[in-house]
Amino acid sequence: MVKTNTAVVKLFSIRNQYGKEASLQKIHLLRHISIKDIKTKTAAQTLYAALLFLQAYPDNKTVYRLAGALSALLKKHISENPVLQYKLYNSGIAGTALCAAFGFEIVKWLRKTHAAETRFDSFEKDNASIMPLISVVMPKAESEIFQDGNATWHDWLKKLKMPGEDMLDQLIAVFNSSDIRPEVKDELWNTIGISTEIDITSQACLPQSLTKIFYHRSLIRKTTTGKPVLKAVEVKLTKTGAEHIIDCSRMILVQHLREIDPISFTAATLISYYHLPRGFSIALMEMVPERRHPVDSYLGYMVFKNGLPVAYAGSWILFDSGRIGLNVFPGYRGGETRYIFEQVLQLHANVYRLKRFSVDPYQVGKDNPDGIHSGAFWVYYHAGFRPIDKKQYELAATEDARIKAEKNYRSPAGTLKTLAESRLELIINNKAFRFDATDMSRAFAGIIKKKYDGDRVPAAKDAAIKLARILQIKNYSDANMYYVLQNWAVFLLCKQKELAQDPPLKKTLKTLFTLKATGSEEAYIKALQKAVDLRKLLEELIKMYAI
Numbered sequence: 304m305v306k307t308n309t310a311v312v313k314l315f316s317i318r319n320q321y322g323k324e325a326s327l328q329k330i331h332l333l334r335h336i337s338i339k340d341i342k343t344k345t346a347a348q349t350l351y352a353a354l355l356f357l358q359a360y361p362d363n364k365t366v367y368r369l370a371g372a373l374s375a376l377l378k379k380h381i382s383e384n385p386v387l388q389y390k391l392y393n394s395g396i397a398g399t400a401l402c403a404a405f406g407f408e409i410v411k412w413l414r415k416t417h418a419a420e421t422r423f424d425s426f427e428k429d430n431a432s433i434m435p436l437i438s439v440v441m442p443k444a445e446s447e448i449f450q451d452g453n454a455t456w457h458d459w460l461k462k463l464k465m466p467g468e469d470m471l472d473q474l475i476a477v478f479n480s481s482d483i484r485p486e487v488k489d490e491l492w493n494t495i496g497i498s499t500e501i502d503i504t505s506q507a508c509l510p511q512s513l514t515k516i517f518y519h520r521s522l523i524r525k526t527t528t529g530k531p532v533l534k535a536v537e538v539k540l541t542k543t544g545a546e547h548i549i550d551c552s553r554m555i556l557v558q559h560l561r562e563i564d565p566i567s568f569t570a571a572t573l574i575s576y577y578h579l580p581r582g583f584s585i586a587l588m589e590m591v592p593e594r595r596h597p598v599d600s601y602l603g604y605m606v607f608k609n610g611l612p613v614a615y616a617g618s619w620i621l622f623d624s625g626r627i628g629l630n631v632f633p634g635y636r637g638g639e640t641r642y643i644f645e646q647v648l649q650l651h652a653n654v655y656r657l658k659r660f661s662v663d664p665y666q667v668g669k670d671n672p673d674g675i676h677s678g679a680f681w682v683y684y685h686a687g688f689r690p691i692d693k694k695q696y697e698l699a700a701t702e703d704a705r706i707k708a709e710k711n712y713r714s715p716a717g718t719l720k721t722l723a724e725s726r727l728e729l730i731i732n733n734k735a736f737r738f739d740a741t742d743m744s745r746a747f748a749g750i751i752k753k754k755y756d757g758d759r760v761p762a763a764k765d766a767a768i769k770l771a772r773i774l775q776i777k778n779y780s781d782a783n784m785y786y787v788l789q790n791w792a793v794f795l796l797c798k799q800k801e802l803a804q805d806p807p808l809k810k811t812l813k814t815l816f817t818l819k820a821t822g823s824e825e826a827y828i829k830a831l832q833k834a835v836d837l838r839k840l841l842e843e844l845i846k847m848y849a850i
Contacts, residue, residue, distance in 0.1 A: 306340075307336055307337045307340035307341065307346070308340075308343070308346050310332050310335065310336050311336060311341070311346050311349050311350045311353070312349060313328075313332060314329065314332045314333070314336070314350070314353045315349050315350075315352065315353040317329060318353050318356045318357055318360075318637070319356065319360065319522060319637045319638060321362060321519055321520055321521045321522065325362070326362040326363060326366065329357065329362065329366050330365055330366060330369060333357075333366070333369035333370060333373055334369065336350070336373065338373070338376045338377055338380045339380065341377065341380060341387075342387065343390070344387075344390040344391055344394075347377070347381065347387060347390075347391055347396065348391070348394060348396065350373075350377060351374075351377060351396050351397075351634075352633070352634040354370045354371075354373055354374045354377065355374075355506075355611065355634045355635070356634060356635060356637070356638065357370035358370045358371055358374070358609060358611060359582075359608040359609050359611045359613055359635055359638065360519050360522065360608070360609075360638050360639075361516075361518055361519065361609070362518060362519055362520075363518050364518065367516065367518070367609075374397075374506060377397075377398070378396075378397040378398040378505075378506070379398070380398075381396065381397075381398035381399060382398040388400070393560070395503060395557075395558030395559055395560070396503065397503050397504070397505055397506045398503065398504075399502075399503055400500055400501065400502050400503065401500070401501055401503065401557075401558070401560065402424050402498055402499065402500040402501070403498060403499070403560050404427060404493070404496045404497060404498045404499070405499055405557065405562060406489055406492065406493065406562055406567060407475075407478055407488060407489055407492040407493075408489075408567050408568060409553065409557065409562055409567050410471070410475065410492075410497065410499050411475050411479065412553065413499065413501060413557070414471060414472065414475060416550065417501070419502075420501055420502040420503075420504055421471070421499060421500075421501050421502075422469065422471065422499070422500050423469055423470045423471035423474075423497070423498075423499060423500075424498040424499055424500040425498045426495060426496060426497060426498070427495070427496025427497075427498065428494070428495055428496055430455060430456070430457055433456060433495050434449060434455070434456050436491050436494055436495050437449075437456040437477065437495075438456075439483075439491060440477055440478055440481045440483065440488070440491055441477060441481075460473045460474075460477075471497070471499065474497060478491075478492060484782075484786075485593055485594060486594075501557060503554075503558055506611075507551045507554045507555040507558060507611075507612055508551060508610045508611050508612070509547060509548065509551055509584075509607055509610040509611075510544075510547055510610075511610070512544065513538070513544055513547065513548070513576070513584070513610065514582075514584070514607070514609060514610035515578060515582055515584070515609075516582060516609050516610075517581045517582025517583075517608075517609060519581075522638060522639050523581075523639050523641070523642040524639075524641070525641065525685075526641050526642075526645060526685050526686065526687075534653075535577040535578065535579050535585070535646075535649075535650050535653065536577060536578045536579075537575060537576070537577050538576045538577065538578060538584075540571075540574060540575075540576055542571050542572075544576070545571035545572070545574040545576075546571050548574055548576060548586045548605070549566075549569060549570075549571065549574065549588075551605075551607075551612055552566050552586065552588075552605040552612060552615070553566055553567070555605075555612040555615075555632070556615070559632060563603055563615070563616070563617050564590060564594065564601060564603070564617070565588045565589070565590050565601055565602050565603025565617055566588055566603045566605065566615070568590045568591055568594035569588040569589060569590060569591065569603065570591050573588060573589035573590070573591065573824075574586055574587070574588055574589075575587045575654070575825075577650060579646050579650070580646075581639070581642070582608055582609045583606065583607065583608055583643065583646055584606075584607045584610075585604055585605070585606050585607070585646065585647065585650055586604060586605045586607070587602060587603075587604050587650070587651075587654065588602060588603040588604065588605070589602055589823070589824040589825070590602075590603075590824070592783045592819075592820055592821055592822075593782070593783055595783075595819060595824065596619070596740070597786055597787045597789075597790035597791065597819065598621065598740055598743060598790060598791065599619050599620060599621040599739070599740040599743075600619070600620045600621075600824045600827060600828055601617060601618075601619050602617065602618050602619075602620065602824060603615070603616070603617045603618075604616060604617070604618065604647065604651075606643055606646075606647065608635070608638075611635075612632070613631060613632055613635040613638070613643070614629060614630060614631040614632065614635070614640075614643055614647075615630055615632075616628035616629050616630050616647075616666075618651055619739065619740055620651075620655055620657065620828050621736065621738070621739060621740055621743075621831070622736035622831055622832055622838055623656060623657050623658040623659065623732075623735050623736050623832050624657065624658070624659040624660070624661065624735055624736040624737065624738070624739060625651060625655065625657045625659070625660050625661070626660070626661050626662065626663060626739050626740075626741075627647070627648070627651065627660050627661075627662065628662065628663070628665075628666040629643070629644050629647060629666070629679075629682065629683075631643065631677075636677065640682055641682065641685055641686065644682060644683075644686050645686060648660060648686065648729070652731065654825070655825065655828050655829075656828075656829065656832060657731070657735075658730075658731045658732035658734065658735035658736075659728060659729065659730050659731060659732070659735035659736065659737065660688070660728065660729040660731075661691075661726055661727065661728040661729075661739055662683050662688055662726065662727040662728070663726060663741075664723050664724060664725065664726060666679060666683070667679050667680040667683060667719075667722065667723045667727065668680060668719055668720060668722070668723035669720075669723040669724060671723075674723065675716050675719045675720060675723070678713070678714065678719065680699075680714075680719055680722045680723060681714070683727050684699060684703065684727075686729065687729045688727040688728060688729045689727060689728065689729070690722065690725040690726070690727055691725055691726045691727065691728055692724070692725035692726075694721075694724075694725070695721065695722050695724060695725035696725075698718070698721060698722060699722055702714050702718060702722075736838060736842075738841070738842065738845050742845050742849055743794070743841070743845065745845070745848075745849040745850050746794070746841075746844050746845045746847075746848040746849045747793055747794065747848075748850055749847075749848030749849055749850040750762070750793055750794070750797060750844070750848045751793070752850065753848060754797065754848075762793050763789070763792075763793070766788075766789065766792035766793060766796055767779065767785055767788035767789040767792050768788075769792065769796060769799075770788050770791065770792040770795055770796060771784075771788055773799070773802060773803055773809065774809050774812055774813045774816070775809070775813070776788070776813055776816065781820065783819075783820040783821065784816065784817075784820040784821075786820075787816050787819050787820050788816065791812075791816070794841065794844055795812070795840075797844060797848075798840060798844075801840075805836070807836070808834075808836050808837060808840075811830075811833075811834045811836070811837060812837065814830055815827060815830055815831060815834065815837075818830060
């Protein structure tokens with residue numbers, strides 16, 4: 304067993320080394336590691352991570368094939384070993400199980416597409432705390448039964464149980480039938496804390512039809528900015544292909560106990576997929592209309608390497624500026640992180656015609672220990688991002704110079720935490736829109752404070768309907784359209800007289816709101832970029848009111 308554990312550690316240590324000698328050593332280790340001797344949590348996790356990396360960044364066909372074969376043996380070994388399964392609970396490794404309180408839409412999707420592997424586990428709240436939450440979601444006529452001790456919600460659902468259903472199915476049905484806004488429904492579900500157990504039966508990956516395998520002689524460690532840009536090739540997806548991408552993207556997040564809205568709330572028709580150099584591919588994902596942000600466009604992406612999901616994040620696009628992030632899954636760190644981020648930025652810039660990117664403090668470590676531990680700040684810095692605040696800008700320049708001068712120097716955690724106090728930005732074109740939705744939030748608060756003396760009621764009263772009448776939008780009562788109008792109204796009604804006398808701007812706004820409520824986010828972004836007068840109006844409001 305010691306020999307096998309030593310071999311596993313060695314394989315992991317050379318996973319990202321290349322050349323003839325390293326390749327032969329990997330092949331030797333892959334052929335001689337005895338799966339039956341993998342008995343500890345550490346050994347299983349280390350081997351699993353090494354094998355994933357070797358499939359994503361293989362030296363050659365032999366390494367790729369052997370790593371895949373050993374992964375299958377490891378999964379079988381874990382599945383047949385209850386003691387090891389217990390040790391690896393919540394690890395996300397294929398052949399194990401995990402338990403967490405996932406969001407409503409993800410649980411609904413899991414129960415529909417992975418029914419045999421998904422089951423109810425427990426509640427985080429007690430029955431007394433759950434009762435009023437269930438009552439809010441149910442129709443009033445039905446929830447009256449809970450008054451004065453006539454029935455508990457738990458007994459009531461049991462009474463309505465159909466053959467083959469369990470508690471999870473019933474709760475999904477209750478929430479699914481509710482007409483309250485989706486985001487409110489999500490919060491109520493999350494407040495109850497419905498823990499779901501899931502069997503991870505396979506490694507998340509794309510089918511061969513969507514994959515191009517690339518073999519490595521080396522890894523790209525440095526930025527390649529300035530070199531000729533290889534164009535991404537868009538792949539025409541079938542519905543089945545798009546669903547494969549969604550399934551893989553959601554499952555890899557589930558395996559890591561994570562979720563992000565654009566991947567949770569997307570659909571097959573809202574996926575675009577691109578092949579890039581070196582075996583990389585990127586899926587861009589829009590949200591369904593009822594889940595969209597009303598002003599900017601919150602989109603998601605998943606990066607695949609040889610068909611394996613290796614990184615993900617979201618982007619928030621407003622005009623030609625995008626807030627963006629990058630999260631590389633732990634097993635793939637030590638690979639081509641800088642190159643991945645360059646490809647992500649280039650693809651977003653080309654597809655959405657962006658001229659500026661910004662990064663929120665969380666992404667580089669503010670209230671995010673993983674961001675500090677991974678040194679995320681330097682991934683963004685080497686990609687060309689610079690802190691917006693002067694203090695962090697100067698500190699970053701000093702640290703960068705020291706790193707270059709001292710071979711073994713690494714920025715201490717305290718320094719990285721200070722650097723994470725500022726937003727970062729990368730300006731591709733000086734004419735870019737220099738504001739984000741966060742700046743509009745500040746302007747919104749300023750309008751409420753300065754124009755309405757902090758009273759939100761007169762600011763919001765009939766505002767959506769007033770705006771709809773000015774723009775001659777007849778379907779304002781549609782839920783998605785009303786939501787968009789409601790969120791834009793406080794801004795635009797600050798310029799009510801000017802707006803009423805500007806037919807071209809009114810036409811533009813009507814088009815934008817229709818796209819946001821029922822159309823494509825990509826089309827919305829492109830239409831917004833052409834709306835020069837609207838951009839000037841918003842820049843003026845931000846300068847006047849942002850607090």
